Amino acid sequence: MRIGDLAARTGVPTRLLRYYEEQRLLSPSRSANGYRSFDDGLVGRVTQIRGLLDAGVPTRIIREILPCLDDPCSIHVTDATPELIADLERHRDQMDAKIQCLARNRNAISTYLQAVRKAT
Known part of the structure; x- marks a missing residue:
């Protein structure tokens, strides 16, 4: 394409x-x-x-x-430097924090929607 x-x-x-x-x-x-x-x-x-x-x-x-x-x-990685590993761990941890925040916000919206639907 x-x-x-x-x-x-x-x-x-x-x-x-x-x-x-x-x-x-x-x-x-x-x-x-x-x-x-x-x-x-x-x-x-x-x-x-x-x-x-x-x-x-x-x-x-x-x-x-x-x-x-x-x-x-399927990949055997042997050339990862300590710096690359540290960077990847940092980015993974940041992603985990974002995922937790998104999950909390999703749950809050779901709770709000349930309350609104009950009230109507």
């Missing part, structure tokens, strides 16, 4: 998809006319990259862990 199609399917602007390619997060093939051609499987990859970026994980770390995103159990 072309870059515009990938952008439409993922909701990620084409300029960001070009940036992901520049950062070596995506590797589209090129047709004879020079147009990028993206595999259908990259829809999930782009969504995953977007989620990691939204969670605050920088592209340099995403690039390091990219091989593990598809199937973490």
Whole structure:
């Protein structure tokens, strides 16, 4: 698929998809006319990259862990530096805190909706 199609399917602007390619997060093939051609499987990859970026994980770390995103159990990682491990632990802990906050807010909204429905 072309870059515009990938952008439409993922909701990620084409300029960001070009940036992901520049950062070596995506590797589209090129047709004879020079147009990028993206595999259908990259829809999930782009969504995953977007989620990691939204969670605050920088592209340099995403690039390091990219091989593990598809199937973490099949990759034997040996080149993780202590700094990378510390960064990943910090980002994981930040994600956990955000998840807990979101869960609390979801529960509060659910409780409010139940109370409103009972009152009507």
